[in-house]
Amino acid sequence: MGIKFRLTVMNFLQYAIWGAYLTSMGSYLVGVGLASHIGIFYAMQGIVSLFMPAIVGIIADRWVPAQRLLGICHLLAALFMGAAGYYALATGEGVSFGVLFTLYSLSVAFYMPTIALSNSVAYCVLEGSGYDTVKSFPPIRVWGTVGFICSMLVCDAAGFQTTYMQFVQCAVLGLVLGVYAMTLPSCPVSRGGERKSLVEALGLRAFTLFKQRKMALFFIFSMLLGVSLQITNGFANPFITSFRDIPQFASTFGANHANALISLSQVSETLCILLIPFFLKRFGIKNVMLMAMLAWVLRFGLFGLGNPGPGVWMFILSMIVYGVAFDFFNISGSLFVNKETDVAIRSSAQGLFMIMTNGIGATIGTLGAQAVVNRFVYSQTDAEVMVAGWSTSWLIFAGYALVVALVFALVFRYRHDPKTVGDVR
Template sequence: MSVKLRLIVMNFLQYAIWGAYLTSMGSYLVKAGLAVHIGMFYAMQGVVSLFMPAVLGIVADRWIPAQRLLGLCHLAAALFMGAAGWYALGAGDGVAFGPLFALYSLSVAFYMPTIALSNSVAYAVLEGAGRDTVKDFPPIRVWGTVGFICSMLVCDAAGFQTSSMQFVQCAVLGIVLGAYAFTLPECPVNRTGSRKSLVDALGLRAFTLFRQKKMAIFFIFSMLLGVSLQITNGFANPFITSFRDIPEYAATFGANHANALISLSQVSETLCILLIPFFLKRFGIKRVMLMAMFAWVLRFGLFGLGNPGGGVWMFVLSMIVYGVAFDFFNVSGSLYVNNTTDVAIRSSAQGLFMIMTNGIGAMVGTLGAQVVVNRFVYSQATPAEQVAGWSHAWLFFAAYALVVALLFAVVFRYKHDPAAVETRH
């Protein structure tokens, strides 16, 4: 098997594990009577992302080859996720928040670092084989999104969307990748050379960038926009599935196959990555970021106005604009940080960008969204009132995204130079 094919298999499984539950866990929690805790489950991914990737990154740099650590982390994550599934299956309708959340949190603590580890393994293996990482890695990484989509569809087709079997599906895939990782080529370990401190690994050195007004504003707005990142992962599936309790929509495809509908978002994400170089060069970072922000307004607003029946086109359009909302912010923001920071702190600056967006932003966003959903949705007595409440909640999120976009347009000063190569690596 060629090096590229082996890495494609790794990336496919890496994100298939996540796709098994990320978009459907909210619906299971609703069925298990834990709807008011959805935000806590998704916020935990942000909490562990603040420190676990950095800590295990140092371990991989100094002591354990990255491919072995990748395998160990996946096996540990699979063990705890499998235990969560086993507990939930045994408890039936009596699932308690404490045990399920503890087992899930331990699994996520070991899984989240594998995202960075899998990238490190891919880079090391490609370099060891004399390949060009800039040219060869993106086509390999795309298969990760394919794996995520396939796993979502399997979860949907198997009827796991509202069942704890999605955790078992995740665990099985984790065991497969955990074992497979040990067969990958050896990655180098630096036991004698320069060692990155925990301060550098966490991206804390880059906090000096806050002394620059433009960068401070950029990072603050990155956090504010990061609030939107996990909202639809946690709440889109429970929202769409809730229409099954309304006779008018009970038999519609969307209400019964929310994961299949949501998978269009990942398809859009895959395609929109290809547009970024053109848009950045043509319009510059400020306009591209504004496109992402207004795409979030549309993403949420279309959810608030649509339904799985005659309004299903709004859901589909919401899935399509997700690619712009997610990629134009995450990828373009990362490129901007890379191109505007000194090479000495560039890695730390990327770490800070991740902390502000996928750490603090996503954590605050999911917990804040839970408060909004509890207020508008789960405080209502009837299914019809809850569906109406969902509409109000999504429009509230759209209003938030709109305010952030308008403030960014006014506050962030940036003059685009089309001659500048903003997409350099």
């Protein structure tokens, strides 16, 4: 069996685990009376991302081969997610927030580091087999998104998106990958030589970049835009599913198969990656990131104006623009950091970019979005009033994204030179 195929299987399972619950957990929480806690469940992913990937990375660098540690982390994450599923099964609608959140948090704490760890394993194995990682890894990584989509669709088709079974699906996939990872070629550890401190691994040395006005503005706006990253993951499914309580939408495909509808976002994400080199060369990094910000405005605004009946085209268009919103910001931003920082702190700078976006920004975003949704949606009891509250909430999120985009356009200065764009490919 070829090594590329084996790594493809690894990536497929890596993101299939996440896809089992990431876009549907909110609907389950609504069903068991924990709607007001959706934000903290999703914020936990950002909180653990502030420190767990760095700690696990140090362990992989110094003591435990990366592929073995990948397997251990997945087995532990699966154990706690399976425990969450069993607890939900045993208690039915009497689920306690404290118990479920604790088990879920422990699972996420071990899962989130595996995203970076799986990349490290792929790079190590490809290099050890004589492959060029720049050419060989992207076609392997794209199967991770395929795995995410397939897992979402299985969750939808099996009727798991509003039940505890999504946790069980996640746990089973985690167990499979945990065992499978142990069979991958060994990655060496570095027991001597230069070692990164925890401060370096966390990317804290890169905070010196805040002395440069351009980089300070970039990281601040990265955090402000990072606020948008997890909002639809946490709230899109409960929003679309809520239309089932209104007779005129109760039998529509979208209201009953929200995950299938949302999966179009991941399809768009996969395709939009291919557009980035062209757009960077043609428009420059500032304009590409501005496009991402405006795409977030459309992403939220179309949710606020659409419905799963005659207005379903707005939902579909919202899914399509997601690829631009997510990829043009995350990938282009990462490329900007790579181009504008000294090689000595480049890895730390990338770590800082992740902290500002997926750590601080996404955590603030999900908790802030929860407060808005609690105010306009979950404070109501009538189904139609709740849907109207959802619309108001999405338009508030769109307004926020628009303000960030306008301020970014006015204050961020970056001169585009098409001749040097190759430096950031």
